[in-house]
Amino acid sequence: MRKIKYFQAIHEAHSQSMEADDNVIILGLGVPGPTGIFGTTKGLVDKFGEARVLDMPSSEQGMTGVALGMTIAGYRPVMIHMRVDFSTLAMDQMVNQVAKWHFMYGGKMKAPMVFRMIIGRGWGQGPQHSQSLQAWFAHIPGFKVLMPTTAYDAKGMLLSAIKDDSPVIIFEHRWLYNVDGIVPKDPYEVNLNSARVLHKGDDITIVATSYMVLEALKASEILSKHGIKPEVIDLRSIVPLDIDTIYKSVKKTGSLVVADTGTINFGISAEIISRLMEMDHSVLRNIPKRIGLPFCPSPTSPSLAEKFFPRANDIILCVCDILDLDKNILSKEGDKEQWHDVPDSSFTGPY
Amino acid sequence: MRKIKYFQAIHEAHSQSMEADDNVIILGLGVPGPTGIFGTTKGLVDKFGEARVLDMPSSEQGMTGVALGMTIAGYRPVMIHMRVDFSTLAMDQMVNQVAKWHFMYGGKMKAPMVFRMIIGRGWGQGPQHSQSLQAWFAHIPGFKVLMPTTAYDAKGMLLSAIKDDSPVIIFEHRWLYNVDGIVPKDPYEVNLNSARVLHKGDDITIVATSYMVLEALKASEILSKHGIKPEVIDLRSIVPLDIDTIYKSVKKTGSLVVADTGTINFGISAEIISRLMEMDHSVLRNIPKRIGLPFCPSPTSPSLAEKFFPRANDIILCVCDILDLDKNILSKEGDKEQWHDVPDSSFTGPY
Amino acid sequence: MDNLLKLFESMLRIRMVEEMIAERYSEQEMRCPTHFCLGQEAVPVGVSSHLRHTDYVYSGHRSHGHYLAKGGSLKAMVSELYGKETGCALGRGGSQHLNDLDAGFIASAPILGGTIPIAVGSVYSTKSNVTDKVSVVYFGDGATEEGIFHEALNFASVKKLPVIFVCENNLYSVHSSFDVRQPKDRNIADIGPAHKIPSVRANGNDVEEVMKIAGDAINRARDGGGPSLLEFMTYRWLEHCGPNKDLDLSYRTKEEMDEWLSKCPIKLFETKLYKKNILNKESRFRIEQKILKEINSAFEYAKKSPFPDPQTLFDYTYVKS
Amino acid sequence: MDNLLKLFESMLRIRMVEEMIAERYSEQEMRCPTHFCLGQEAVPVGVSSHLRHTDYVYSGHRSHGHYLAKGGSLKAMVSELYGKETGCALGRGGSQHLNDLDAGFIASAPILGGTIPIAVGSVYSTKSNVTDKVSVVYFGDGATEEGIFHEALNFASVKKLPVIFVCENNLYSVHSSFDVRQPKDRNIADIGPAHKIPSVRANGNDVEEVMKIAGDAINRARDGGGPSLLEFMTYRWLEHCGPNKDLDLSYRTKEEMDEWLSKCPIKLFETKLYKKNILNKESRFRIEQKILKEINSAFEYAKKSPFPDPQTLFDYTYVKS
Ligand SMILES: Cc1ncc(C[n+]2csc(CCOP(=O)(O)OP(=O)(O)O)c2C)c(N)n1
Ligand SMILES: Cc1ncc(C[n+]2csc(CCOP(=O)(O)OP(=O)(O)O)c2C)c(N)n1
Numbered sequence A, B: 001m002r003k004i005k006y007f008q009a010i011h012e013a014h015s016q017s018m019e020a021d022d023n024v025i026i027l028g029l030g031v032p033g034p035t036g037i038f039g040t041t042k043g044l045v046d047k048f049g050e051a052r053v054l055d056m057p058s059s060e061q062g063m064t065g066v067a068l069g070m071t072i073a074g075y076r077p078v079m080i081h082m083r084v085d086f087s088t089l090a091m092d093q094m095v096n097q098v099a100k101w102h103f104m105y106g107g108k109m110k111a112p113m114v115f116r117m118i119i120g121r122g123w124g125q126g127p128q129h130s131q132s133l134q135a136w137f138a139h140i141p142g143f144k145v146l147m148p149t150t151a152y153d154a155k156g157m158l159l160s161a162i163k164d165d166s167p168v169i170i171f172e173h174r175w176l177y178n179v180d181g182i183v184p185k186d187p188y189e190v191n192l193n194s195a196r197v198l199h200k201g202d203d204i205t206i207v208a209t210s211y212m213v214l215e216a217l218k219a220s221e222i223l224s225k226h227g228i229k230p231e232v233i234d235l236r237s238i239v240p241l242d243i244d245t246i247y248k249s250v251k252k253t254g255s256l257v258v259a260d261t262g263t264i265n266f267g268i269s270a271e272i273i274s275r276l277m278e279m280d281h282s283v284l285r286n287i288p289k290r291i292g293l294p295f296c297p298s299p300t301s302p303s304l305a306e307k308f309f310p311r312a313n314d315i316i317l318c319v320c321d322i323l324d325l326d327k328n329i330l331s332k333e334g335d336k337e338q339w340h341d342v343p344d345s346s347f348t349g350p351y
Numbered sequence C, D: 001m002d003n004l005l006k007l008f009e010s011m012l013r014i015r016m017v018e019e020m021i022a023e024r025y026s027e028q029e030m031r032c033p034t035h036f037c038l039g040q041e042a043v044p045v046g047v048s049s050h051l052r053h054t055d056y057v058y059s060g061h062r063s064h065g066h067y068l069a070k071g072g073s074l075k076a077m078v079s080e081l082y083g084k085e086t087g088c089a090l091g092r093g094g095s096q097h098l099n100d101l102d103a104g105f106i107a108s109a110p111i112l113g114g115t116i117p118i119a120v121g122s123v124y125s126t127k128s129n130v131t132d133k134v135s136v137v138y139f140g141d142g143a144t145e146e147g148i149f150h151e152a153l154n155f156a157s158v159k160k161l162p163v164i165f166v167c168e169n170n171l172y173s174v175h176s177s178f179d180v181r182q183p184k185d186r187n188i189a190d191i192g193p194a195h196k197i198p199s200v201r202a203n204g205n206d207v208e209e210v211m212k213i214a215g216d217a218i219n220r221a222r223d224g225g226g227p228s229l230l231e232f233m234t235y236r237w238l239e240h241c242g243p244n245k246d247l248d249l250s251y252r253t254k255e256e257m258d259e260w261l262s263k264c265p266i267k268l269f270e271t272k273l274y275k276k277n278i279l280n281k282e283s284r285f286r287i288e289q290k291i292l293k294e295i296n297s298a299f300e301y302a303k304k305s306p307f308p309d310p311q312t313l314f315d316y317t318y319v320k321s
């Protein structure tokens, strides 16, 4: 059972997909460079050459169109944005062309593209560098939208995405890159339509995305010590949305917390709650709660960021509210640390 | 009680706001031109000059930044996109700069800007010209997002928006431009935070936005004839969201249909349902239903568009489903018309 | 058939197709926004005269001429305008979403500038021996105001890709004249050299001039010489969108219109061909009749074709695996 | 004080501030991405020598030098880096969001090219008698790859607005060298003429040359002559983001670095001033001490300033009415 880090799992997926198919190419600013997108593309250029591991100008809009054009030449491009915020410059090409490319020519064209978008938090990334826009892409018919949490999924989902003939957007959280996980060496694919129950429980359902899954697991551990058994679900894919797995759990627990990396308002948690209601308006025996970014831009100062980005304690707080529990359950661990804007002490910022 | 058309109400608001304040300017491609954005800006250039009623290059991104810059010079620009789809080219400036402009400099800067965005449906506008992206803007902290339905609100909300020191996005539906309404001649403002109950009823709550309000009213008329009394709420503003008015109604009726002009999935109806659940998970006595665009791009052919864009009958169908009524209530009127892609017979396309 | 005659026929065919669409448009059965290219026929015909089936062509909202000149199926285009299942985009797209892969007409789409980088990417190659396939993308003067145009030029130049950027400068973007949108005395062709791309501005109503200039650019591209930017001056006769004249809007003058009408690309070329004895009244009539027959049968075909089945609405949102 | 001495002091001050930030950065108390401008001090100092408090300046991610040269408050900047309430953006923005309205430094923001059109719009006027306020916007060579740069040039040229576009070409965008991003032999200054904007490329490490060229452009702008594009060649000494050297990444060579270190803008100018007897060891020492005192007090002030109250998180999302 080999353990490697999340970023290494992505690297391996890239390498294996490029070995298997000459038409797979990667592009993005700095992709062949010395730091290789947090190590995820490092050294690939030596193996596959500059024509397949492509640097590019800072022309997000134009280069998205160029990448779409490459599919006409038979390529399967993977485009990388170091921050999802930079994709706002490419929104026209992504939404008006890529997402609709197959549909608007009656199925005659295909856009087998993958977009890797990095999201993050903390360390003063600030207003223009810490958004988490999965709700936007999920709102646009034509995209598949993935948020792998584990190293296993990071590899398997990227391999699946590259093989998929529809455009796929993958959100990767910066704070996951150094997290270990069991990852088979051989290539494998992950079903793009299934949430994963990570932790069984009967008392409350916690659905989480990406990095918030780790916080949910922490919360769940603390809650378990106090006799509360949450069921933790790693959503994994936003589109398609595996509502059945969530429904089954909520049917059992009657209670729901959704913890997402994005802004709460008009975000993906709302869709989950609504779908449950449309299936069964009385499935919830308590009010549901949504955890995510509050309704203001991302502040830079650590004193504000600490309040802005939710952590395990916020999940615990919600669970206590919903189940009417004593809030003394709250973990005190967090408070011992001076700074709350790093995933662990090895992280020395800024990126 | 003077009645004028929706587009005339907008024109009047523009004219009055520019008379009242020399710093108000309008810009957009064709704004001073002979057709004047469906008549809403027609002739203003003669009254206020080319420097305040500005044509511009097709540079949506750059011109949004230019308009933001104008606020530094003391102006209050109103920027017009003939279709919201064109704003996807300006998403970086709108989301990364305009929305965060006040926040990211600690309150020292302000962006008193208004964006008028036209949405529409039918007549073959097709995949790249009929989106309705209010959910996107509502997801971004910093914007206010309005969807006036009546001529009264079209004028009053535009006047309020222009006076507002925060950036305001106004969605106007093409099929509303020729609808009459009572509009006072003098300038007036409309509270940007209140949904309006247009039709009282006890049986079911229909919350609708923009043009879908008209369809909801049609549905309500037909339902009323059959003894069903819906309460119809014109949402009017998406951000801020007047959830209390909706809650009060749903508390009474126990049933809910939300009818929006945008894509259902991850759209604004989900937020409404979720907020209700967060307030009171047992407020719904039946499953809620969402009406909006199905999850595919907008097709051009009338045969497909007819199924794609929802109408009054779709609302009736939902109400019948929720309240378990006989579907013979369904209006047959629609079926008499050959084409379903026009608001009325005076409309001869394409824009 | 004589090459020049072919050019003439191709222009006349575009003209006649557009006229027929214009005539029937008011029947309100082609229910999609339609941008006519009457008056602008010489550019696509001159350019296409050098193109092979395997070369790629892209366009924007005003794309009928580009599609037809490249050999796109007339039936499939007319059917698309009627929103029929037999349309080139199966009715999903309409006039602004043409596509005929057999003819190498890859895509048109109405968002300004949207297809420009796509054209660039489609001739990218990871092999050292670059294909001699070239890619042509047409766009208007207005589209050059979009940043994406400049981004596409830059990348095409960095990689020396075989792309011909063809700007049809008809002086207007909808009703806005050039000088409210761009520096008055700028040539769009000037933008090429800023990106180290050879550029020419030329008369877009003279099909032979277009042919010559396009030929140079296309040959250079095939020889690995990289991209070119061509600016052809021309003029739109009808309203921006739709089948009518629009002098009543008075954003342009009757004098200007008359001047350009007198520079009709077809009439100019026809006169030359008469003089050269390549064409005469009789042969012209025969060509016209042949085209008319083709057009009538295309319309008949389109009109009697079925609409897409509403049950297929969701098809093509995602690729079926 | 002698004007040249002022230039020197301004450059030295930027240098010393950056060095102090670099020194203290590893304490991990300035918790925001920080882009240093060591080696690039001459450009903002030369440009600012012609600017008034009422003129506007804008910048991107690498903005300390631009802010300081324009007279932005050092205390407010250092406090901003520490995320303090006394910061110029009240801690909301960090290093990449500087602002000092009193000094006419309007805004920096890290999205590439983002502030370029804002700078343009801010000197738009509806009055016929255009203000003689000028607007300067700094950006890197990488930012010129964004379409928005070209859109902003076009509009500034159409309206002949008094904007000075200042490109600091330091050959790299993060770790990517110029030639993988732009045509190898292009000057960024070449993009100006394509938009009918006068342009110059010059040595960005020679503060006097910068001053001369910027002066011409700024004076022309004040006289209603419209925008200019200036490209100054310079070099970044430290890593793209952060306080360290980065030759170990080997995306650039030691030879290249050494060559540029030898072209240190401060050393070059200092030598000249010594020769001209405008500066000597002693006066230099006094200047240095004065600056050091200012810097120390700014850091002290910043460190002892309070963090923003977490309760104020939502403030400034919307303007309070
Ligand atoms: C991004 C974008 N903005 C605006 C429009 C609206 N629009 C459609 S056609 C057109 C005019 C374009 O002018 P030009 O490029 O010169 O082409 P022409 O119509 O003259 O052939 C405009 C502004 C659009 N389609 N896309
Ligand atoms: C739109 C956008 N894309 C990418 C980035 C990431 N980024 C930050 S700085 C930088 C390098 C820019 O290079 P240049 O403009 O030459 O400035 P320099 O760092 O050399 O001063 C990049 C790519 C960004 N901030 N914004």
Ligand SMILES: [Mg+2]
Pocket: C140, C141, C142, C168, C169, C170, C171, C172, C173, C174
């Ligand atoms: Mg034009």
Ligand SMILES: [Mg+2]
Pocket: D140, D141, D142, D168, D169, D170, D171, D172, D173, D174
């Ligand atoms: Mg640089």
